[in-house]
Amino acid sequence: MEFKTIIEPFRIKVVEPIRHTTPAERAVALEAAGYNLFLLKAEDVLIDLLTDSGTGAMSSRQMAGMMLGDESYAGATSFYKFEAAVRDITGFRHVIPTHQGRAAERVLFGSVLEPGEIVLNNTHFDTTRANVEKQQAIARDIPIPEGTHPEVIHPFKGNMDLAALEKLLKEDGPRIRLVMLTVTNNSGGGQPVSMENVRAVSRLCRTHGKPFFFDACRFAENAWFIKQREPGYADRSPLEIAREMFSYADGCTMSAKKDGMANIGGFLALNDENWAQKCKNTLILTEGFITYGGLAGYDLEAIAAGLYEALQEDYLRYRIRSVEYLGEILTQAGIPIVQPTGGHAVYIDAKAFLPDIPPNEYPAWALSLVLYLVGGIRSVEVGTVMFGRQPDGREKPAAMELVRLAFPRRVYTQSHVDYIAEVLLHIQGLRERIQGVRIVEEPPALRHFSARFAPAHGTLIAD
């Protein structure tokens, strides 16, 4: 007998209380935070879906490993365990630890990218784009057309547009410094990339002599989708699939705060000797020596174990199903979300949910505020606030206005998910009364982290 119910594949050994607040208390907290959920105190949040980054629960095995952390400045045992794990999974020769994913990006781009050069990506994540632009280089997104239409169902919506890639490689060849594939495609809805697409991108890059890198933050979730959806992979393990995927590339940047199952950490891994040497020099300048890269020995231990835990089948089945379960409830209720649900998050399509709020009143930002006000749930806008500001200072509406509900790993259970669904269904009844917001104050880059806002029409929910 095979039972159908998918359970959380863990039992709970340590608990952390979460705190209920009243809507009145949350209204005060919102105003104090300049209507920016990044500026809230975490203790004022009931369920925190701001990000799945570094917010996961570690396993007893990871914690035990941390007690073995070797804190030697150079040549620590923990580094060699970390290096062996990364090499075993990715096959890349040079493994450079960094304190998180964006540090790997900065070290890579800061070492190899010249002003005016181009980086191609299915969709650049916000920090990836910012780190490319910091070098006065150009970050170009070339997702498949289906990738920018929330309602369109496609099994591998994270794929790169191969025709666009080939055209750009031919026309802009000399300016293109490298090609990246983000797996899964976070900013495009957490959508996976197929092995077939990976292979084709790799082939085109080889033909044109361009380095091909993964932004590998969710490589394990991507492997799970390939196993579920791509012909020929049903009987392969996520580890085997991940190894095949990495075998087509020249390197990767990684945030271990995602599929590294750690609270902090990341790495840059690559094959090219010359680039590795440049990157190691940059690393020593700003991150730390090459065997710790800004991490403690115990962090390296947690990541070495976590990379394998992220690839366990019962874990991946539970994780992807939890996200899909919330997506199903919302879809049945008629709440528009990015279809199909991605790996780490449900993305509400705020443009469709709040059609009367124009892009310059940031509909997804407004909806994320209402979700907090009504239910104490913290989400994040992935829309015009995050992406609308152009390098030249102009404002341009983002392709999609999304509210991302990201699931921390191994943290919440099904009753938490049921509560989230109930709150959203309640908000659906208020949707005609939800009002836009305006920006009061903003920094020059990555403005979503610290900009301050106010309701554009006096209140978030009209009477």
Ligand SMILES: *Cc1c(COP(=O)(O)O)cnc(C)c1O
């Ligand atoms: C989180 C993330 C990054 C950056 O990693 P940090 O650890 O947050 O610096 C880069 N790319 C993608 C796709 C991500 O999800």
